């Protein structure tokens with residue numbers, strides 16, 4: 001299964017990616033998590049990415065395309081993978097096609113902008129493994145601690161309300177067009193994201209049904 005999860009910031013891509021990855025035993029490739037790790041480690045890519053991410057803008061296509069190419073060539077991607085947050089622009093999607101990457105399914109998790117703003121204020125993430133939580137809708141078993149790896153949860157730098165507004169604008173201007181791109185290729189399925197996490201997951205698995 002080679003799956004792309006599309007959706008606005010906060011739509012639930014990371015949350016669903018984690019659930020699907022566990023069920024299908026395939027890795028998740030989240031460019032957001034890879035870039036945040038690079039920023040933490042102050043790598044060359046991290047230095048370039050930081051100001052874009054902090055301002056809610058997209059990191060340049062060539063940087064992201066290089067990261068994904070390297071990551072997909074690793075051994076653990078042979079059985080399939082979930083792309084979370086990439087591609088995010090038409091040139092990124094075109095680069096995947098040009099590299100011969102065959103995608104089985106593209107799922108867009110649909111959530112209205114008004115719902116997103118509420119969600120983001122309650123999000124906490126694990127800086128070690130990237131797992132997302134929500135203080136109300138998806139709390140960790142022990143307050144402030146990641147269920148998966150024991151990391152101490154933090155608030156993401158780009159979850160400030162004004163940055164969330166910018167990220168939503170960028171989504172509508174640059175990323176939403178990917179729905180039409182994959183619709184034309186017959187790969188797109190829409191899933192209602194404004195329902196409990198388990199119900200979204202049921203619908204995501206159903207949308208994959210014919211492919212697994």
Ligand code: AP5
Nearest residue numbers: 009010011012013014015031032059085086123132133134
């Ligand atoms: P990235 O990390 O990909 O962020 P994003 O797309 O803005 O999406 P989020 O991670 O914020 O949201 P999500 O959809 O994963 O939602 P989550 O599951 O956490 O990218 C960050 C930045 O990196 C970008 O702005 C850009 O600068 C750069 N970047 C990354 N990839 C790039 C690329 N390809 N090209 C260029 N630049 C790139 O859920 C959100 C919250 O809601 C959580 O608290 C969760 O617990 C809760 N929640 C989830 N589902 C539900 C539900 N059904 N009901 C209630 N609450 C829910």
Ligand code: MG
Nearest residue numbers: 013014032085
């Ligand atoms: Mg995410």
